[in-house]
Amino acid sequence: MLFHVRMDVNIPADMPANVANEIKAREKEYSQELQRSGKWRHIWRLVGEYANYSIFDVESNAELHDILTALPLFPYMKISVTPLCRHPSSVRDNDA
Template identity: 75%
Template sequence: MLFHVRMDVLLPVDMPQDVANDIKAREKAYFQQLQREGKWRHIWRVVGEYSNFSIFDVAGNTELHDLLSSLPLFPYMRIAVTPLCRHPSSLHEDDR
């Protein structure tokens, strides 16, 4: 199943920089692992915000929830999820 996910990161302003850098490094490693596995298909930065729009390709709601809640930044995120399905007029066969 495909999901459109908006993630807004809200780090505490008083978080020590070394702690923030460690969380961000772990987040990047996990994110890149999910990309290599084909589960995190696309990511786009929202201009001027610490936010992104992403497309996930996972088995269903439970897998998406497990992936998102395992993100190191998860405790500092506001997340909105929209399930997607293939549009019948799409020319792209991989739009499942």
């Protein structure tokens, strides 16, 4: 199942820099692990925002929920999810 996910991050301004940096390092490690596994297929930064658009390829709604709630930055995120399916006019057979 493919999902389009927008993640907007809002780290509290009063969070100590060392704490924020540690959380961001764990986030990067976890997200790259998911990318290498193929579950997190694409990630794009939104220019001028602390936000991204991502494409996830997972088995179920529950799996996506588990992945997102395990993100170290999850407590500081606003997340919106849109389910996707292959468009009949697509020329790419691997976009299932």
